[in-house]
Amino acid sequence: xxxxxxxxxxxxxxxxxxxxxxxxxxxxxxxxxxxxxxxxxxxxxxxxxxxxxxxxxxxxxxxxxxxxxxxxxxxxxxxxxxxxxxxxxxxxxxxxxxxxxxxxxxxxxxxxxxxxxxx
Numbered sequence: 861x862x863x864x865x866x867x868x869x870x871x872x873x874x875x876x877x878x879x880x881x882x883x884x885x886x887x888x889x890x891x892x893x894x895x896x897x898x899x900x901x902x903x904x905x906x907x908x909x910x911x912x913x914x915x916x917x918x919x920x921x922x923x924x925x926x927x928x929x930x931x932x933x934x935x936x937x938x939x940x941x942x943x944x945x946x947x948x949x950x951x952x953x954x955x956x957x958x959x960x961x962x963x964x965x966x967x968x969x970x971x972x973x974x975x976x977x978x979x
Contacts, residue, residue, distance in 0.1 A: 861948040863905060869952055870897060873959045875974045892970045896962035897955060898932070905943040908932050909958035919954070 861869075870876060870889050877890050882898075889897040898908040908929040911919070916938045919926045925944040929937035942951045963971065 861942050861951055863899070863901075863943075865948070866907060866942055866951070866955075867899065870899070870955055873956065875963075876959070891959055891963050892966040892974055894962045894966060896958045900939075904941060906939040906941045907955070908937050908939050909954055910937050910962060911954070911958055912936075912961065915957070 885902050887899045913935045925941040925946045927939050928934035929939045
């Protein structure tokens with residue numbers, strides 16, 4: 861999976877917006893205004909995603925290409941090195957998992973507004 865395929869997949873998820881609040885080094889992806897992924901545009905090709913602490917620990921133990929996120933809370937965020945040996949279906953699954961986790965943590969009124977917009 862390359863950076864364009866990754867970006868295209870993230871933007872295909874429901875109600876995703878992208879912006880660059882931290883400068884030209886990364887693209888931030890949000891749902892309901894909350895960040896669920898941050899795609900690095902410099903250095904090693906990676907995307908930081910938010911997952912539960914237990915899930916992050918599990919993934920880091922299983923995959924050397926998943927590490928604690930460099931500039932994020934390492935308990936809740938992992939860097940996924942998508943151009944290394946990780947299979948594309950796994951990367952997509954983890955991005956969807958991050959998206960769904962953040963969506964589920966949004967206030968009910970925002971979740972309902974987003975759900976009604978897509979139905």
